[in-house]
Amino acid sequence: MANMQKKKSGLSFTWPWVLGLVLILLVVGGWMLKPESEEAKNLTARLQITVIEELGEKSNMDKERIVDISVYQVSSGWDAEFILNADKGFTTISTKQLMWQQAIAILAPLSEFGELKDISISWVYPVAGPNDKVTDQSVMSFRLDKTTRDQLIWENVEPSLLPDIAFDYKEHSVLNE
Template sequence: MKTKKPFYKRWWFIVVAVILGLSIIGEMFDDGSTETASTKKVASTNSEAAKPEANSKEKQEKSSQEKPKEESKKPEIKKPKEAPKSFDDTVKDTVIKELGTKANTGKKRLVQEGSSDIDGGKSVVVTMAGDELFTTKSTLRQMETNSAKLFEKLFKDKKVARVTLVWRQTLVDTYGKESDDNVLKIELTRATANKIEWKNFNAENFEQVADNSWVHPAMLKK
């Protein structure tokens, strides 16, 4: 006697059940993957949105750190250029450099200095206090020696055409009164100065070679 198979043992039922099971499983996986992808998108969006904020904060911090440095920089103050020295100032500097600011008597070395324009250049006149030595003769020789030093230096300036050196000493008259008087004057032109070999020159010879010279009688006493 043939019996009818239960419906759950028939082949078509099995096929339908398998198909339904597979579709249910597929939907479960699709939902999970979709959910994961959306989660990743949200996370990436949040991280990208956070980056500009972080960058802006860093820029603000850097700018706040750099501002004090810029504010601390003080503007550079340029020193004014020194005006070039005048011709007379150069002459004065030469006298002081060669003979000092004071004579051995304590008096100021440079009494007076002046210059004027002449044909061929500058005419210079310098009046100075002389050193005092033990004798009148040695005092005179010292002034002549210092004159040679000064002539050599002053004529190195090509603008100088003539130099007159005047020396002063303290003299005592017959009444015992003291006064500072001119006691020696020597004048040289450039033409004469160019003939002198200064390193071998004997300063006592100014009387013979100078364009103009004069000695106070008091300096010639023995």
């Protein structure tokens, strides 16, 4: 009988904690699933229009230019991430140079968006993997902060300098073949 009382009191002590944990998870989960704000949707739409005006709706490989645009509110504005399909050049070198040129072409008007702090761009391109299976992969990515962008005179920026002025610049080995 005493043994049963111990089990019962142990269960009664555990249930409030389990119930509290479930409630916390529901509240946090509901907050995380909250739809984007109107401000974020409007900014995303304006960014999409800017990219399409500068680079067109499709790449020269007939893929939608914009894979994804994500905006994130930060303390003093917004950060934006662009995932874009790259155009194919005549050679690997010309393909890389085309990515640099097009990045400069969209960074100039995007820099006029005063609310944008960091802008990250990732270029997607078909890459042959094992067994010659071709998949779209990020082949170049980088980030530019507002301070750096504000110091540049975009008409004078040589595209080949992009790796030197960007933060977190990464390039897939396929661009060096």
